[in-house]
Amino acid sequence: MSPALPDGDAAPDDGALPGSVAAGAAERAFGLYVHVPFCTVRCGYCDFNTYTASELGGGANQDAYADTALREIRLAAGVMERAGLPARPLSTVFVGGGTPTVLPPGDLARMLDGARSAWGLAPDAEVTTEANPDSVTPASLAELAAAGFTRVSFGMQSAQPHVLATLERTHDPLRIPDVVRWAKDAGLAVSLDLIYGTPGESVDDWRASLKAVLATGVDHVSAYALVVEQGTKMAVQVRRGELALPTEEDQAIKYEIADDLLTAGGLHWYEVSNWSRTPEQACRHNLAYWRGDDWWGIGPGAHSHVGGAPDGGLRWWNVKHPRAYAGRLEAGRSPAAGRETLDAATAQLERVMLGVRLSGGLPLDRLSERARREVAALVADGLLDGRAALGADGGERRVLLTLRGRLLADAVVRALTD
Incomplete structure (x- = not known):
């Protein structure tokens, strides 16, 4: 099911x-x-x-x-x-x-x-x-x-x-x-x-x-x-x-x-x-x-996303059952069952949730002021790379998961988004 x-x-x-x-x-x-x-x-x-x-x-x-x-x-x-x-x-x-x-x-x-x-x-x-x-x-x-x-x-x-x-x-x-x-x-x-x-x-x-x-x-x-x-x-x-x-x-x-x-x-x-x-x-x-690019999802139950800053864009999803999907298209109708307009706050939350999981990390300035205050504790717990957080290699300061952080990625995301 x-x-x-x-x-x-x-x-x-x-x-x-x-x-x-x-x-x-x-x-x-x-x-x-x-x-x-x-x-x-x-x-x-x-x-x-x-x-x-x-x-x-x-x-x-x-x-x-x-x-x-x-x-x-x-x-x-x-x-x-x-x-x-x-x-x-x-x-x-x-x-x-x-x-x-x-x-x-x-x-x-x-x-x-x-x-x-x-x-x-x-x-x-x-x-x-x-x-x-x-x-x-x-x-x-x-x-x-x-x-x-x-x-x-x-x-x-x-x-x-x-x-x-x-x-x-x-x-x-x-x-x-x-x-x-x-x-x-x-x-x-x-x-x-x-x-x-x-x-x-x-x-x-x-x-x-x-x-x-x-x-x-x-x-x-x-x-x-x-x-x-x-x-x-x-x-x-x-x-x-x-x-x-x-x-x-x-x-x-x-x-x-x-x-x-x-x-x-x-x-x-x-x-x-x-x-x-x-x-x-x-x-x-x-x-x-x-990374939040645009995509169109074709097929029953497929999801799509178009749009971005300054608002959060639009997300929609098709009817699930192939028979309903085919019937709508045969009648000249869109198969979309519903849609959601993403506000800037929701889009920001999702950018953090997804961006943190990438090996390139997430620029520290993408976080809220409250979330930035959590970084030091996450570094101390061995969940984030301390050098990346400090920009020690001369680049921008970044949130970058350690191996332990990858194992506990959901907990890191919660700390940075709650």
């Missing part, structure tokens, strides 16, 4: 945006997110807005989905033009899900072509699709690269069969080196996603997964602690005592192991849960979220 949509104001049927969103837009990058809400099976821990093929029919099914998404792309281009937003080529495109690669490569290519026709692609645009290791072939990856995709992010999660079984992942872990090689042969950059803290995963299991990742030679890794969301099958299993969650200490040890091994393997953290071999190989699309 996916989480409920946020509360907000009603969105107009035509999707019209206020003219205020155009202020400063020329200085902001523009990206596109495309949500593909289909999976072959639903994993027990997942609370994303996803559906299996047997659950849907009509204009909401997999066969019709590319055409439905293209309707929203055309609507989005018109809405942005009427709002006075300047013409900006897409700097990033990210196709996520779900499992986008359950769609034929030709459908993913058509959606990318539609985005290219609507806005254009920057010459160095980053174009990513997520994929499961068992949802691609050498031929499908080559077709995606030929269509303009530059990057693929595989949901590996673990190298251990029993951990994958607990997560209800269907791929064979022995396939990982093959899919990485196929993607590289096609000219695609490759990221691998991992989850740590699955019930029953030992420290040795986690080390083995990290070593398997490093053996592939990928240039980007994401590692996320498992969060068991209410409403999921795994939450029921935990409640019944069928699965035991790891301790916070176990999670912390596994994060430290990840940072140690990935750093030794030549990858460096740039966001609390993400490591890349060079700054250029960081995921630019996700950085755009964390």
Whole structure:
């Protein structure tokens, strides 16, 4: 079961945006997110807005989905033009899900072509699709690269069969080196996603997964602690005592192991849960979220954000169910379910929450006067880098997490924003 949509104001049927969103837009990058809400099976821990093929029919099914998404792309281009937003080529495109690669490569290519026709692609645009290791072939990856995709992010999660079984992942872990090689042969950059803290995963299991990742030679890794969301099958299993969650200490040890091994393997953290071999190989699309750029989210349940200073911009979200999403677009209506105008204070709060998590840190002058008074205590507690806070290297004074601070990033953010 996916989480409920946020509360907000009603969105107009035509999707019209206020003219205020155009202020400063020329200085902001523009990206596109495309949500593909289909999976072959639903994993027990997942609370994303996803559906299996047997659950849907009509204009909401997999066969019709590319055409439905293209309707929203055309609507989005018109809405942005009427709002006075300047013409900006897409700097990033990210196709996520779900499992986008359950769609034929030709459908993913058509959606990318539609985005290219609507806005254009920057010459160095980053174009990513997520994929499961068992949802691609050498031929499908080559077709995606030929269509303009530059990057693929595989949901590996673990190298251990029993951990994958607990997560209800269907791929064979022995396939990982093959899919990485196929993607590289096609000219695609490759990221691998991992989850740590699955019930029953030992420290040795986690080390083995990290070593398997490093053996592939990928240039980007994401590692996320498992969060068991209410409403999921795994939450029921935990409640019944069928699965035991790891301790916070176990999670912390596994994060430290990840940072140690990935750093030794030549990858460096740039966001609390993400490591890349060079700054250029960081995921630019996700950085755009964390830096507050503009993006339009295509698909059921997708979120969008346009606008910035002097106000906080506008955020909106689409109806969740693919059938409702398709129905609105077929009727010529915007699929937006609600929207929220962000005031300057809310936007500032979010800038701090997200900016603190980046390896570049956050300029101290971005904090409120009260928050700046908290910095010395956080340095004393070993959560913030003292030299960065003092500007000891001759640069501006910055809030920069230590390794311990990364483990307690939420507590640091609370101290700087409460």
